[in-house]
Amino acid sequence: MIKRSAESTIYSLLKGFPVITITGPRQSGKTTLAKAVFSDRPYASLEDPDIRFVAQGDPRSFLDRFPDGAVIDEVQRCPDIISYLQSKVDADERMGLYILTGSQQFGLMSGITQSLAGRSAFIELLPFSFDELERAGKQPPDTDRMLFTGGYPPLYDREVEVRAWFSAYVTAYLERDVRQVLKVQELETFQRFVRLCAGRTGQLLNYSSLASECGVTHNTAKAWISVLEASYIVFQLRPHHANFNKRLVKASKLYFYDVGLVSWLLGIQSHEQIETHPLRGNLFETFVVSEVKKSFFNSGERPGLYFWRDSNGVEVDLIIEQGGGITPVEIKSGKTVVRDFFSGLEKWMTLAGDMAIEPTLIYGGEDNYRHKNIRVMGWRDSGNLKNIGTRKSG
Template sequence: MENKFIERKIEEKLLNLIKTFPIVTLTGCRQCGKSTLLKKLFPDWKYVSLEDLDFRQIATNDPRYFLSLYPEKTIFDEVQRVPDLFSYIQSHIDELDKTEIYILSGSQNFLLMNSISQSRAGRCAILNLSTFSISELKNASLLKENIDECLWTGFYPRIYNQNPSPHDFYRSYIKTYIERDVRELKNISDLSVFHKFICLCAGRTGQILNTTELANETGISVLTVKSWLSILETSGIIFLLKPYYKNFGKRLVKSPKLYFFDSGLVCSLLGMENFQQIQTHYLRGGIFENMIISNYIKECFFKGKNPNAYFWRDSNGLEIDLLIEEFNTIKLFEIKSSSTINEKFFNSLNKISDLFKISKQNINVLYSGEQTFPATPTHGGYISWKDW
């Protein structure tokens, strides 16, 4: 099946924004489907990839002439390759004073953001794309029935479009994209050290970030750890889930948790060669939690929303895996990789909901079972991962 037949939930937001802004910028990790999406939604627009050396040289050497060739309704892909082009784009759109001029797309979010930061106000809307969400695959009848197979396969579009083995895809992805991009951005002489670092990060998915421990185990400085984490975060590979400590007068953990955007990449970095290996892996629960939380972040991205997602943990070890704050309402979620319902899953949820006067209707267990049971005024609910 080709990716063009898989509807992306971000489509509606993207189409609406381009009608009201002269520029829309679409960012996201490599191979998450940006080019495919843009070509599908805007078939009558010109498409120029600045990965192409010929186009890149013209745009670099004579930007005014380059823009005269593409005055409007053009998609510039990998636009961060020519950062000086942005100031000329700014002048050009000011002269035209209309909407629907350019769509900019790029994989290295931080370079792209730095380039457009000076000209963004009132001119450019920004959206983040990521790999498929659970609901996108479910709607396309492509969601794996087996939770372990789903976790191991991951959510990168190419796996579902061209059917490569996930094991082969992720090994190539790490070499071709992650390590190459990092080498271009940072002068890393020994990529084996970086590879060790990202594997150690995968082994800590769902855990409190400890930069000193990572530095010691990798054999690098804490400053380098923070730099490499920033690269992975801004290029759409990992994200940090912050703790929630507003209005809670207790001693709380204030370091973030580390997660990856894609569970399949985590499994590959952990050395898994088939989905059966995840069934008894010590990190199975953490990988399931990773998928659930990253899926919520993706869904927010696709709606053009900032995800108000956190975790909560006090100094006594009482913890909530996911806290979502929306419209002055707090929702609590416990995440369990078990496929069997168990009332013990509500122990922490009930304690915290009682302590902070949170309605039982706003507490749920997210689990790997098949059935969803909505919360009631007197009891929390169970949400199947397939309905998340």
């Protein structure tokens, strides 16, 4: 088993909370992590129809089977049990009793925030980060292989062809979950919609354009994006609020959590195709932004991540708010740093003045160094951006 960065965070949280809830996309390793942390505790999966029948029919008796706690998997399948958990942990008063897992944010999070407020800490577990793979010696050897494969754990712990696995994943999980939530009748239309989203990763989200190209209504497009967000397939990066007396774009940018899934949805057949693919820059940007997300999530934090673009097209790909400072990050897929790579950062820094802390360029090469007052980082260190904003540049 590849050791997860979130494991130490969970052990720390178990000291102060009776319940830990691990959410994230299907097949991201939630169950494996929960079992590793609670290796001596019982395990029950509510995906199992027999177990779910018992839990739904008599939740008190079901929980009484676990007097010293347990791992309860896919708890969103029986949301009513969360209310009974509240009274049980309140009466027990011990910390670190239960680990819950779930793959859909909507039902799970609303139930837990209402019934287990103050009793549960949350960890959002995404597919492997590059850092996790590197520590285990299983990292892809170059950027194109990383962009093609992504980070889903089954691709690294079994002999399976990448495209075959993603095909089965989308059919078995993504489409099934969407049917359960939205009762989508035109599955072919939804499949086309997801592929159109993949073609827009790292770009401004235009609901009207998506809806028109897919042949659905504007409201349907918004609803489908919401489900993809709740299933940890996509996320939005909001525009940063600092306008510096400039007119800013108001639309969000759309990203996928896993770049390998994007490559599959785009129909890329092998890693060799990525080098000359017209969306290679978008794929690289998706990889970097998701790596930053993972580094925060693994510490149990929800990051303040944004982008900045004014009406003249001046843009900074990523803005990180932390430690009272703002770190601007430019992302370039090229393996050789050229002068133009710094133009967006330099223009933003002129406007921001002392607000800028540790301006950073991440590129497709390997070396780390400084160019004037800008930190230059190779792609392998993308996940190290967390906490960089707490250190002054110079």
